[in-house]
Amino acid sequence: RLPEPFTLPGTVPPVLAPERVDAAGDHYRIVQRRAVREILPGYRTEIWGYNGQFPGPTIRATRGRPAIVVHRNELEVPTVTHLHGGHTPAESDGYPTDYLLPVGDAAAMIHDDPQAVVVRGEREYRYPGDQPAATLWYHDHRMDFTGPAVWRGLAGFHLVDDDVDRGLGLPDGERDLPLLLCDRAFDADGQLVYPAADPMGMHGAAVSDDYMQGVQGDVLLVNGVPWPRFPVAAARYRLRWLNASNARVYRLRLDGPHRQAPGFIQIGSDGGLLDRPRHLDAIDIAPGERFDTIVDLTGYRPGDSVTIVNELGDGRTFDVLRLCVDRTESDSSRIPDRLAELERLDPATAVRRRDLHFRMGDMPSMPGHDGGADMKGWLIDGRAFDPSRPDLTARLGEVEIWRLTTNFNHPIHLHLNPFQVLTRNGRAPSATDGGWKDTIHLPASQEAEIAVRFTGYTGRFMLHCHNLEHEDRGMMANVAVTH
Template identity: 55%
Template sequence: MRRRRFLGIGAAAVGAGTLGAFAVPTAARLLTEGRPGLLLNSTVPLPEAFQVPLPVPPVLRPVSSDGGTDHYEITQKAARLEILPGLRTETWTYGGSYPGPTLAVRSGRQTVVRHRNELPVPSVVHLHGGHTPAESDGYPIDLILPFGSDRSLAAPGMAGMAGMPGMEHPADLPLGRITDGDRSYTYPGNQRAATLWYHDHRMGFTGPGIWRGLSGFHLVHDDEEDALPLPRGDRDLPLMLADRAFAEDGSFRYPAVDPALAVPGVTDDYMNGVLGDVLLVNGAPWPRLDVDRARYRLRLLNSSNARLYRLELDPQPSGGGALVQIGGDGGLLEAPLAHDAVEIAPAERFDIVVDFSRYPPGTSVRLMNRFGSERTTEVMRFDVSSRTVSDDSAVPERLSDFERLDRAAAVTTRTFGFRRSRSDGWTINGQPYQPGRALARPALGTTEIWRFFTDVHHPVHLHLDPFQVLSRNRADPGPYDAGWKDTVDLRPAESVEVLVRFTDYPGTYMLHCHNLEHEDMAMMADFVVE
């Protein structure tokens, strides 16, 4: 189906409330390979690898604290940053940096983050992995309008819905919790230590929003984690992996159907995801880091729109098991798992300990991406120091008092199919996204089994509560499914069962694919906890 004809159908579907202004991916493009996406090449000469020092995002300090609450302020604004050496890139930022500042918070303390929007477009902030009340979860039409903009643009039924023409929904449904210029998000802190992240979540435009820079770390700490002898301080490193493409002037390239981002969607060839030819770590291209001959904790986050990574150290240390996993999306595992490589899908996190004392002094160790090609096979480099240092860290055999959910406690099983529809694009259970239409209504306090199945590759993300993986294709979970998860990697023609318990907060939440081009083209669904 060609774009012009499909856009006409999308416009006709506005009255039905579906997210419709996008084109349908061609079957030929989807089935050419098991991994998603198409490479978008840069048109600027790319720098040599391992020339730029690894930057570490600054930790944001609260503007005030009272009782059990810490208050933060972040201004969303455009900034011209030096990402490629010698060039400036127009970037959408949290607080003027990419990645945005890291929030390091305590479990049990409430966090309130006030976001002021000085971008040229509306925004929505989602704390990914956050156990959050619905009004602060980042529902995709809960817009923060740009400071000083015209609120009338957000009225139901008006073309544009705050800059999103073709994406209106029925007038009898609420438009969303829209605020003018700023919004405060409240995170109660009722969750265990974990590596979380925050990012833009605006309906139809999450892909270009994150591509242009709207992402940052949100680290939760607790007493259980603090009692362990894990690496800390400068040896506890958040590493945000992302791929991007750049134009001759250093600007980001992105195949949006509308460069002004008034109409959502990407051009036909990129319907299955956009891949860049530059790998960034914490916003730097192929960086390098001097490391001691000691253990380091690497908090790996895949913030790419669609790229999958298979990460491996080169050379491998003698004896293998170089990557010791201590945590995942939802925090510490019960016990460490040693891997030679880890596979990480968009939005997944892996907390890994690497012991660089296993390498001779002066060794250069590359972090490789075995799913990449040409320049995207290398991620960054660690240069092992020759000096002698002390290291009192360790990885204990037991990490956490881990609660295992009971399958027998599940009150029902629900099935969700993630598939391409010839008429409606990316769908869940055959339906493109419509705000206000719930595909499930679990009861607060209950446990359910949710079964996901797919045609092609989809990383599936569940808001509100983490889950535990029960099975893949009715067999055991995979090697990277351990612990509490909020995103699970569904491979082509695969089914995965997860066990989830709905706790604390009623309201409307989301289930969606975290391939951002799929998400923006309707592969989302509401569920309501009652």
């Protein structure tokens, strides 16, 4: 009942046209609703989609021009929308209890938080776009229920363009492919299966105890299509990888007729362009991370194909997608040796050092959590998320060094500003740690030091694990950013 790999045509999510463009910015409107989609051939799968689509429509914003997005919630649960990687004021950042209640009645529980701003029906999120070109994404961020909401489809791209990026001559148009990678599980009727204690995510815990380490599926989707094939020209392609999976980490590698050929040329990281391109044979990509890459197919001939595989998977989770060269075309794109000027956060200027431990532990009983003495969860410095308590206080403009340690796999993500990786396990960062990161993958028993600096906006922001089941089971902390 599952399709053969590399038989279904690949697609990219449609770009959303603004409803209106005026002096205030570009105005968009998105309706969150249930929809039925054919994901597996011959099956009608119910999803929750932004505009009923999975992935949601792509927003293409321009640096310096605000994107003002009105979300309307026609689902039957509260939602929260976060722009991941966005340099966003706190009131639009999608704090997990800043609920957007559905238009109609919601039966679902909401966490009581006196500081939260709860609205019903529609909410306007304002994204100033005051940041360099980057591959961002938006997704649900509701407290305790991010996992099931993203699993059902609430995720999409938000790309920021700028003159630096456009002036480089990189592949663009049809040769600029945002690729949202995720894994899903389906039942015999083709419906998405999320192992929740309360399957509708209305009242109880989002994920059942057996799956608190993270929910994975056996079907790999690229832009919502299982194991697609993309017909391509013998040319350079910009592949913008996003791992939107709840919990799966991938090791992407190119497998083709020129095995020893260049592999991936990384040009950008979570927060935008690198200073110079880097050749990578393989890319480890954890939930939340993005890698902006070029794959150069100019030496290939019609009939050749290149498969992108996941070396951490086996069987069905090994295959990802195939690029099938079916034509020759001219290619005037370039990959310049210098990409962007990157400011380096100088650790010598740091005013503070912090140690942050990411570990499993006992969940406290809290109102709105069905915790208890024997309920395990994921903790940061021994504490589970609690909106009423600031965990870290940081001042605008100050450089800090954070040492992150763990005894399990955690992709650690910070809101408001990206950071720079200084060390891994006491040594130089890995090849994939370059540039501005907003999510760092820490495999079990590893540690990293990162340089952090907040700019622009004060308020409460999140530090959390981007394994969505860890996030939903406590692994978030409040960062209070002050003047």
